[in-house]
Amino acid sequence: MFVLIVGAGRVGSSVARSALAAGHEVSVLDEDPLSHERLDSGMETSWEDSGGLFTVGHAIEADALEEAGIGRADIFIASTDGDNTNLTIAQIAKRGYGVHRVVARIMDPARAAWYAEQGLETICPTKIAIEQFTTVVAG
Amino acid sequence: MYAIIAGGGKVGWNLARELMGKGHEVTLIENDRNRYLTIEQELEHVAQYGDATELWVLERAGIQRAELVVAVTGDDEDNILICQIAREKYLCDRIIARVNNPRNRRWFELLDIQPAVSATDLILRLIEHEVPSYGLVHLLDLRDEKLEIIEVEVTTGAPAAGKPVSAVELPDGALIISVLREDGGFVPKADTMIEAGDEVLLVLDPGLEDAIMEQFAPNGGRPA
Numbered sequence: 426m427f428v429l430i431v432g433a434g435r436v437g438s439s440v441a442r443s444a445l446a447a448g449h450e451v452s453v454l455d456e457d458p459l460s461h462e463r464l465d466s467g468m469e470t471s472w473e474d475s476g477g478l479f480t481v482g483h484a485i486e487a488d489a490l491e492e493a494g495i496g497r498a499d500i501f502i503a504s505t506d507g508d509n510t511n512l513t514i515a516q517i518a519k520r521g522y523g524v525h526r527v528v529a530r531i532m533d534p535a536r537a538a539w540y541a542e543q544g545l546e547t548i549c550p551t552k553i554a555i556e557q558f559t560t561v562v563a564g
Numbered sequence: 565m566y567a568i569i570a571g572g573g574k575v576g577w578n579l580a581r582e583l584m585g586k587g588h589e590v591t592l593i594e595n596d597r598n599r600y601l602t603i604e605q606e607l608e609h610v611a612q613y614g615d616a617t618e619l620w621v622l623e624r625a626g627i628q629r630a631e632l633v634v635a636v637t638g639d640d641e642d643n644i645l646i647c648q649i650a651r652e653k654y655l656c657d658r659i660i661a662r663v664n665n666p667r668n669r670r671w672f673e674l675l676d677i678q679p680a681v682s683a684t685d686l687i688l689r690l691i692e693h694e695v696p697s698y699g700l701v702h703l704l705d706l707r708d709e710k711l712e713i714i715e716v717e718v719t720t721g722a723p724a725a726g727k728p729v730s731a732v733e734l735p736d737g738a739l740i741i742s743v744l745r746e747d748g749g750f751v752p753k754a755d756t757m758i759e760a761g762d763e764v765l766l767v768l769d770p771g772l773e774d775a776i777m778e779q780f781a782p783n784g785g786r787p788a
Contacts, residue, residue, distance in 0.1 A: 485641060485668060509617050509641040521674050535619045539653060
């Protein structure tokens, strides 16, 4: 499958490496050229030599998304550091390019819940942390 | 009317002033602390501090009873989200969004965030209006009503030049509403002669521009 990951932070780059190791075709888009280093770290060969794709560009720019291969993506992962960027590009991927599976990382539990109700697949790390801490406190 | 404005930059602040001056109730939400403090000195309780893309901030501002939500932050994703949430979660049927980067306009359209206003586009329109070589100028787009008003300069030798209005071959859905000639403009009658050099204003259904150009300014308005 072709996996497009937008935002190569800790989460995005780790998911990218796992997906590549699992045999998927993986393309990463990030506005920071240095984020490439995170993709290389812990790998024996560079990201590209291992078969990964990397595009420098802003997440919301159509040219960048298209260069990164959004037109043929089977899975789209929105993992930039901005909730609003993730929510916007996830909807663009879904409605504008018809990507089959779209998942967005949303830090704000309220927005994550509401957009999930609207049919957008969201992952909310804050909610997971709250639940785990609460379990600890509850003993 | 109760209006919520998201973004207290130059646009948002002045918009708040103007709407208040017209007697409307306004809340202006700004998420930069220093900017908020500056605005708050003048607007007092009208200004609220917070991120207008957060649901609780919108609810604190009373979005449930807002009749108009205007998103004019400097960030297009934020403006899209604020308007989307206002309309779809809080059922506010009047929204206006600012487009900062004209290349993002297609995303506003894709997600049906309308009307979306771009300063760059507005200035481009004015340039088209001021620089006659463009041939055809969009003066007004009524997107919801699916009508537009355009201005076209009649070129020498165009099919319409030298004909009375009644003889100009207009497609269905187009109507000449005014002629600008030398010093002034007037509403033409059926027997008014169209002359080369006239600027003709038409109201039309979108998509008829090419047919209009053929009659008034073939070859894109350039001399044949």
